[in-house]
Amino acid sequence: MSGLEILTIAATATVQDRGRPGYLRYGVTSSGAMDEYALAEGQALLGNGRDDAALEFAGMGGRFRARGAMWLATSGAEMDLRVNGAPQPWRQSFMLEQGDQLDIGAARSGVYGYLHVAGGFLTERVLGSRSTLRRAGLGHRLEAGQVLPVGVQPREAVPVMLPAPAYFDQRRLHLLWGPQSEVFPKAERARLLAETITVTPQRDRMGMRLALQGGGIDAADGLTIASDAINLGDIQVTGDGTPTVLLADRGSSGGYPRIATVVTADLPALVQIPAGQSFGFDLLNREQAVEALARHRKMLVALPSMVVPVTRDPRDIGDLLSYNLISGVTDGGEFDPD
């Protein structure tokens, strides 16, 4: 059987596409790639469809072998990448011949890296999506020894690349107050905007636990509410005052109050902040958040037009990359909604 054989793989690796929205009312959260910008990068590099599935790695990758020739691409957090032992640049497409070995090591910056294949990984679809939702046993569970079926390969292709996006360095993120913000004293809400916030190691696809400089958040009026639906990006505060941003694999509903919601446009930047690093929150109003979302969408749509052929060893053209970044394709400011 042709496909990509898994020799070893990190336990945190999953199959992800754009997820399965529409089932929240039945208790199923949408899942999908933690970093939708990175998912779109891979689709752009390979000319894939928007709904094609990729492998998502949370900081660690795996070892793979090509069963048949295939075109692959990498995106998201830059990870150590080798083909038959030789280091390769990130955020490019490349071809593997039958029997080639691919190694994806640790992330060098950021958290979530992606491996894409032309035509996508064709694992089983559940409720319209290939995304793994491990907690609920939905979607494919990756294990060593499997040969992952891949889509139809192009007859001809050339290696292409994308410039590194700016959001990996973004350390001002944006939030909106939400339905339960007023459960929290004004002073506690002010702290969320004023203090330095550190990402803790307690983080996964369900959520990211945060640590405020001045300690836990006090919810004076009561620590539980009658359950209601949880939105992507909601910042929940549990009884001990710990704020957690709830993400793609969150529970669909919950009874802890949520102090605020991170704006959709900032989620790729948020999820890519490594544990131990710090950032700050700024408040947006709803109109500003929607403007930020519109800019974010424009960037996703523009990705295919930013793809350029790899003309020489990209390790020699770091300057060219930064030149491209400031010469009009993007100035990186799209992710700063102010």
Add this chain to the structure above:
Amino acid sequence: MARPGQPRILTAGDMGILVEFGDRYDPAINAAVLAFDGEFEKRRPDGVIETVPTFRSFLVRFDPIELPYERLKDMLQEMLVARDWYQAGPPARSRKWVLPAVYGGMRGPDLGEVADLMGLREDQVIDSHAGALLTVAMLGFAPGLAYLGQLDPVWDFPRRTTLNPEVPAGAVLVAVRQTVLPSTPIPTGWRQIARTPFRSFNPNSKTPFLLRPGDRVRFEPVDEAAYAAYAAYDMDALLHEEGP
């Protein structure tokens, strides 16, 4: 009678609007939510991604670029003032399920403890639970997991403070005048008094979710032999009535 709540329309992130009907689980508040959900579904505008009715609120997730916030908010506001949703009562088209369940023993390991909490004999607990016609107030937490309400006040005891690391799919769990029915194994602080072979969620079925918010459910005590027979049964057949 005082209204059980005052509806509020609230921003819930840049892709959400929440219509909050109250701050607690109360069958009248939940009935308002379910009636509002039914009405919204009839006129659902383009740009709505999904909707989530819960115990006490109705979330609309939408694309604010395709469907401007103000337009959606105006529509929700118009719907809210069009009638008194708290007077809605049970949904007009609710469906009724009769779910077989084995109470006590290995299928309901906490039945004795629940009987002690309620000051009743085990057979009285079973009669009280199986005698109640419950409503699916919401689904959440795990795929197909149903929150059913509302049991008599004698069932108003809290959840455990410690977590049972896993109860099986089909466990019939009780606390705070509610019954929780998971379709997948879950960790829980609720007490298990019975187990049903019924699974609300089957990802490989044409109808992956059987229970819907607003459905009516009654549990029917059966013995082990009947339980085993039902396990190979078509779960759709447990739907006994369509319509009002």
